[in-house]
Amino acid sequence: MPRPTDAALAAWLAAETLALCRIPSVTGDEAAIADHLQARCAELAPELRVWRCGNSVLARSGAGGSARPLVALFGHSDTVRPAADQPIRIDAAAGRVYGCGASDMKGGLAVMLRLVADATELGKDLLCVFYDKEEGPASESGMVPLCESEAALLGGIDVALCLEPTDNLIHAGCVGSLQASVTVPGRRAHSARPWQGENAIYAALPLLTRLAALPRREVVVDGLRFYEVLTATQARTENSRNVVPDRFLLNLNYRFAPSKTLPAAEAELRELVGPGYPLELLDAAPAGSVRLGHPLLAAWLRKTGLAVEAKQAWTDVARLTALGLAAVNFGPGDTAQAHQANESVAIQALADSYMALRELLE
Numbered sequence: 001m002p003r004p005t006d007a008a009l010a011a012w013l014a015a016e017t018l019a020l021c022r023i024p025s026v027t028g029d030e031a032a033i034a035d036h037l038q039a040r041c042a043e044l045a046p047e048l049r050v051w052r053c054g055n056s057v058l059a060r061s062g063a064g065g066s067a068r069p070l071v072a073l074f075g076h077s078d079t080v081r082p083a084a085d086q087p088i089r090i091d092a093a094a095g096r097v098y099g100c101g102a103s104d105m106k107g108g109l110a111v112m113l114r115l116v117a118d119a120t121e122l123g124k125d126l127l128c129v130f131y132d133k134e135e136g137p138a139s140e141s142g143m144v145p146l147c148e149s150e151a152a153l154l155g156g157i158d159v160a161l162c163l164e165p166t167d168n169l170i171h172a173g174c175v176g177s178l179q180a181s182v183t184v185p186g187r188r189a190h191s192a193r194p195w196q197g198e199n200a201i202y203a204a205l206p207l208l209t210r211l212a213a214l215p216r217r218e219v220v221v222d223g224l225r226f227y228e229v230l231t232a233t234q235a236r237t238e239n240s241r242n243v244v245p246d247r248f249l250l251n252l253n254y255r256f257a258p259s260k261t262l263p264a265a266e267a268e269l270r271e272l273v274g275p276g277y278p279l280e281l282l283d284a285a286p287a288g289s290v291r292l293g294h295p296l297l298a299a300w301l302r303k304t305g306l307a308v309e310a311k312q313a314w315t316d317v318a319r320l321t322a323l324g325l326a327a328v329n330f331g332p333g334d335t336a337q338a339h340q341a342n343e344s345v346a347i348q349a350l351a352d353s354y355m356a357l358r359e360l361l362e
Helices: 008-020 033-046 102-117 145-150 151-155 207-211 262-273 294-303 317-322 348-362
Strands: 047-054 056-060 071-074 089-090 095-098 125-131 159-162 171-172 176-185 217-221 225-236 249-257 279-285 308-310 325-330 345-346
Touching: 008 089, 008 095, 008 102, 008 348, 033 047, 033 056, 033 102, 033 125, 047 145, 056 225, 089 171, 095 348, 102 125, 102 345, 102 348, 125 145, 125 176, 145 151, 151 176, 151 345, 176 262, 207 225, 207 249, 225 308, 225 325, 249 294, 262 279, 294 325, 294 348, 317 325, 345 348
Parallel strands: 071 125, 071 159, 159 325, 171 308
Antiparallel strands: 047 056, 056 125, 089 095, 095 345, 171 325, 176 249, 176 279, 217 225, 225 249
């Protein structure tokens, strides 16, 4: 494919992003978008190897015995459930593409598709991985079977990038995440005679008050500031409206810095909640290491002058660095737009992301 002009590149990326946003792909329902991505990769680059692992699609340039460095780009094809009034359109005047997942992260997928189309022109081998189920539980992610079935391929990667929304900054590492259900016990009674029971909602007030007062904790790792936070994200009872609840269920999400292991994070979570509250761990994802020392990454940072920040969210950089890979987050999406009701991505950001990644791949 010929090298595009700036305007042509921006228009191409906007159109590809819009096409992806028009395909619903809520977590667990990615078959249609996987079909589209597989067909699009084969159409754009028939000389590349394109294959499928479940609803994940992989496209690779370079033979297995290639001596060139291998750069891998990872992007998830799923989205959260869209808002009822989410527009899907290109607003040329505003310079933005609107749609569920536009920033998180179908704009990044469009950039990947363009690099697939240009793969034969690049100085390095390229692997693009479009995977499913990222927005759900970490244990159900499409990356799990990929890490098992494609272990040899992933082990050959020199540098990996997750195209999560980062405002075209480098976000190094990522915080780990624990999801836990905490039960506050009470005693059931008729709501007309509440003195005969113990209301579990009221019994939860000391815990909720203590959690609300917990400050964020700054942890510096390799010069980058991460913040450890414990947040109540869901609360419910399971009783009729005229019954004093005998238990109050609270979901807690603990985000922790790359300097902390999963066992240490779980122990600290239990300590923060305190005794007397049964706690069940529902989902656990380790933090991602800060890996900026690889020569290819270091040279790219010097060449582009891209700013580096800590990733204050969980991404699959954690899985990749656990495999020993030099991996960072870098994508065109706006971090503030992710999961928003009126989600959009700037068209210029798509073009800027492509050009920066092209510098890495030259």
